[in-house]
Amino acid sequence: xxxxxxxxxxxxxxxxxxxxxxxxxxxxxxxxxxxxxxxxxxxxxxxxxxxxxxxxxxxxxxxxxxxxxxxxxxxxxxxxxxxxxxxxxxxxxxxxxxxxxxxxxxxxxxxx
Amino acid sequence: xxxxxxxxxxxxxxxxxxxxxxxxxxxxxxxxxxxxxxxxxxxxxxxxxxxxxxxxxxxxxxxxxxxxxxxxxxxxxxxxxxxxxxxxxxxxxxxxxxxxxxxxxxxxxxxxxxxx
Numbered sequence: 001x002x003x004x005x006x007x008x009x010x011x012x013x014x015x016x017x018x019x020x021x022x023x024x025x026x027x028x029x030x031x032x033x034x035x036x037x038x039x040x041x042x043x044x045x046x047x048x049x050x051x052x053x054x055x056x057x058x059x060x061x062x063x064x065x066x067x068x069x070x071x072x073x074x075x076x077x078x079x080x081x082x083x084x085x086x087x088x089x090x091x092x093x094x095x096x097x098x099x100x101x102x103x104x105x106x107x108x109x110x111x112x
Numbered sequence: 113x114x115x116x117x118x119x120x121x122x123x124x125x126x127x128x129x130x131x132x133x134x135x136x137x138x139x140x141x142x143x144x145x146x147x148x149x150x151x152x153x154x155x156x157x158x159x160x161x162x163x164x165x166x167x168x169x170x171x172x173x174x175x176x177x178x179x180x181x182x183x184x185x186x187x188x189x190x191x192x193x194x195x196x197x198x199x200x201x202x203x204x205x206x207x208x209x210x211x212x213x214x215x216x217x218x219x220x221x222x223x224x225x226x227x228x
Contacts, residue, residue: 004154032215043116043203043219044155051212089154093215099168100145100217102154 002027002094006103013080014111021075021106023090028068031093035064035075038087038105047075047088052095080110114138116220118204124226125194132190133223137206144187145217146179147203148172155203161187162209194227201225 003026013019023033032051036044048057048064050073056065063076073090087105094101117136125131137144142163147155158177160168163184173179176194181187191198201222208214 034217036219041224043221044205044217046216046218049213049216091154091217097168098143098145098160098162099157099170100147100155101157102147104152104154 002030002092002101004090004092004101004103006088006090006106008106009104010107010109012109012111015080015082017080017110018076018078019080019108021077021088021090021108023073023075023103025071025073025092025101027094028071029095030068031095031098033064033066033073034091034093034100035062035073036089036091038089040087044089077108080108082110082112084108085110116204116206116218118202118220118223120223121221122224122226124228126228127194127196129194130190130192131194131225132188133202133204133225135187135189135204135206135220137186137204138218140208141206141218142184142209143207143215144181145205145207146187146189147205149201149203149222150199158189191225194225196227199225199227 034049035047050066061078089105091102144161146158149155161181203222205217205219
């Protein structure tokens with residue numbers, strides 16, 4: 001049974017700092033991994049999708065890496081801004097189906 | 113392209129009543145997902161449609177829950193005989209399908225359900 005864990009659960013950093021959010025999963029037979037952002041009371045916004053054959057994806061100040069063998073993904077945010085404050089969620093889709101398993105998220109607060 | 117829409121945005125009901133939520137995916141998106149999210153947790157997968165076919169269903173989806181996607185367009189999620197434990201945010205997402213970045217899921221704003 002796939003389980004997804006995100007560490008830390010919460011993080012507070014000063015503006016401008018580079019930071020790393022971690023996601024681990026128990027079953028390496030994944031089809032893809034996605035990172036999302038969620039603002040309070042809102043739906044999710046897709047940030048990056050990494051296919052199982054890829055090692056990383058980049059979008060602007062965001063870089064996500066994937067190491068299937070160790071069951072880990074990281075989301076790197078460069079030069080953090082107060083507008084980055086949100087909950088960041090990672091989700092995996094296993095091969096052979098489309099059930100998507102989410103972690104509980106990392107709540108990020110960037111102080112001005 | 114107006115994104116994924118959900119209706120209603122909020123619903124308050126009394127225990128034992130039936131409720132129905134609607135999701136309109138992005139046009140031409142073949143895949144549609146329903147999730148349930150409670151405070152402080154990530155979304156929990158409920159069910160998945162490929163066009164009009166319901167291909168996967170979580171064991172969380174008890175016999176009180178039913179979902180449909182007639183004609184492969186909009187979808188409805190019905191909860192019968194609601195219980196207080198059903199109180200949550202119900203999220204819908206859609207994706208184009210066909211592999212690679214076409215699997216990116218786009219979420220609607222959610223329907224917040226409160227069962228009194």
